[in-house]
Amino acid sequence: MASKVSFAKYHGLGNDFVMIDCREQGEPVLTPEQAARMCDRNFGVGADGVIFVLPSDVPEAQTRMRIYNSDGSEPEMCGNGIRCMAKFVSDIDASRAARGAIATGAGLIVPELQADGTVRVDMGEPFLLAKDVPTSLPTDALGRAIEAPLTVAGKEWKVTCVGMGNPHAIVFVDDIDTLDLAAVGPLFEKHPVFPKKTNTEFVQVLSPTHLRMKVWERGAGPTLACGTDATATVPHCPLPDTIDEH
Structure with a gap:
């Protein structure tokens, strides 16, 4: 892993992330343990997570997201993180279209840069089947864990x-x-x-x-x-x- 890493810091409503461009490397340049140390608010940069911008592995997307949480775990995706990633890529790559899909562990997410500099994201439809969430909580007749x-x-x-x-x-x-x-x-x-x-x-x-x-x-x-x-x-x-x- 790299001993020196170039990064930027972005946030969405205070939900903050270290952003690292890994399109050339093709994989995260930090281990989960290194990312957790980087997120430490006393001894590191301080963040809720580290986002790696990677080349897409599917033709429908321009880029791919991987993210390590501040404890080093890896979630499927992050809503505010997607917005930050779209803005970050736009800032470092002027050729990027205002609207373009990002591949994530939860599928394709499509952010759209707005004229005022904000980023809008279609998060898709929520799903309620307990087995898909997943949870083993008691369910109703339709298989949903509601209240x-x-x-x-x-x-x-x-x-x-x-x-x-x-x-x-x-x-x-x-x-x-x-x-x-x-x-x-x-x-x-x-x-x-x-x-x-x-x-x-x-x-x-x-x-x-x-x-x-x-x-x-x-x-x-x-x-x-x-x-x-x-x-x-x-x-x-x-x-x-x-x-x-x-």
Whole structure:
């Protein structure tokens, strides 16, 4: 592995990443352990993950993403990470089209650079079949884990499981300020009912236009934002008739 690495730092709503161009090498230039050290906020660069821009291995995509979380684990993809990667590639390669597919472990994702410099991403449709998320939580007649009971830290929670190419557990709460995220987040992430671990969203409905969320990301812990978490949560709000579509 390289002893010196050129990198850039990008963030999406505070969800921050070290970006490394590996199109020439064709593979990540850091080991998972090195990436974890780089993400350390006291002794490294500090980030929620390290994203490697690789040449695509399928004809439909321009580039391919691999990402190591801050603990060195490798998720299928990352929503905010995709936005950061699209902007990073655009900044270093002027020939890149404004819209182009990126290959990920969850399939093709298509970000689109906007005129104002932001990046829009079609995250695809969430899927609810428990076996696909995956989770072994109790399911309804259609095989979905919706408001399924789960005991964590001596308390029963109602959990809705959603797949976005990565697993999500959504928990609606009455008062998010009373939630001890550092205590319960890891217990959800590593609970045996989630064989691939899980991202967990604790959500409070504030109004028809606002939800408040605290996120515990699989492999990264608490983060300021998460694209797939938001995408998974909104369609499954318990008050769909009172939540504005925007």
